[in-house]
Amino acid sequence: MSQDQTDGGGSGTAPPGAGPPEYAELPEYAERVLDVAELIPPGRVMTYGDVAEWLGEGGPRQVGRVMALYGSAVPWWRVVRADGTLLPAHELRALEHYRAESTPLREASRHAEGHIPRIDMRHARWDGGVHPGGDARGRGGPGGPGEEAHT
Known part of the structure; x- marks a missing residue:
């Protein structure tokens, strides 16, 4: 698993209506980071590092920066810090989404x-399901993040 010791690029993900204009x-x-954010099912989350690892490019800080600048149009609350703490200044808005x-x-x-x-990361964390390339991306099995698929 990635080392997600990051502040996510400043304040982290942007709430709807925040950030630069279209x-x-x-x-x-x-675009690829935002596409992954849109794949995360309701009630589940991925860390910044999970998203970078799933894409096979960048790291937690790069994902956090993308979410801070462009994330207002996607379910930003589903891309989170590795420790499950809610983003400062966005806690209440995110909490509404989590409870809903x-x-x-x-x-x-x-x-x-x-x-x-x-966030209860042990229960809320999503493994990414099936990677766009078709290989299974699940924790604890071949092809999961950080593992080579065995044939």
Whole structure:
């Protein structure tokens, strides 16, 4: 699995309505990142590093930067930090989406700042299903992220 020790490129993903105005043409890498974000099923998430690994290009910071600049048109709340913490300044909006989609959450302790829950990564993390090239991309099996497929 990728090392997702990143802040996701600044504040991370952009909520709807935030970010720069519509672009006539997105960079190819940005289009591919946004395509992956749209594939993530409701109630599931992928980390920035998972998206980069699934694409086989870039890293968590590059994915975070794309999401921060262009992510407002896709389900941005489904691309998350590896530790499951919600994005600062976007927690409440993301939490509404997570609750509406029944995304598994871990309630915050009473001592946690703001008592904001985290995503339960063990249950919410999506492995990407089938890769566009046709090979299975699942954790814990051949062809999963970071593994060679055995024939």
